[in-house]
Amino acid sequence: MAFDTNLFINCPFDANYRPVLKSIIFTAICFGLDPQLSENKDSSKTRLKSIQDLIENSKFSIHDLSRMAPAKKGELSKFNMPFELGLDFGCKRYKGGEHEDKKFLIFDTEAYRYQRALSDISGNDISYHSDSPEKATRHVRNWLQKHQKNNQPILLTGTETWTIYNEFEGNLVTLVTKSDIDEMPWNEYFYHIKQFLAGKGIRSLTGG
Secondary structure, three states: OOHHHEEEEEOOOOOOOHHHHHHHHHHHHHOOOEEEOHHHOOOOOOHHHHHHHHHHOOOEEEEEOOOOOOOOOOOOOOOHHHHHHHHHHHHHHHOOHHHHHOEEEEEEOOOOHHHHOOHHHEOEOEEEOOOOHHHHHHHHHHHHHHOOHHHOOOOOOHHHHHHHHHHHHHHHHHHOOHHHHHHOOHHHHHHHHHHHHHHHOOOOOOOO
């Protein structure tokens, strides 16, 4: 796997989060990154081993903490996402070499909410998407801009990226049904994004 272009995405996989995740994935691929999802990997490995491998082989990571709270009364809080964030911090700190240059984007749904459960990450740059795919798109685009080599500008603005994403979504629904899209395996979704971008001649690669 190509460390410099791999993006590990640590996030929920529920249906309500899927619109945000789709926008994150599209933006990442649009700017030359290769999304790595634990849901999309070989099930012969244990889930933890798969996650460790993805973290170790990814220079970029997005960690979304927006689903830490219980969904309903009686449920326990969910600690998978903060646990994986901790693994990634550990990899960056203790693995050495190229891993010291790992880049993180940490998401939550609202400002300062994370401090009630994970105050140790205070001081890191946390972004808030309010469960909005458009906000997530803009945050990912701007984060990647910060890590461009020599401060070179990314060729697409946040508004342009969001517009092209919506064009892609409109195009996809003419090829397959909405049910197909909702149930589509992620590697198939990646394929459709790449085909669409190639058709538009978009090659706005990151240089981070």
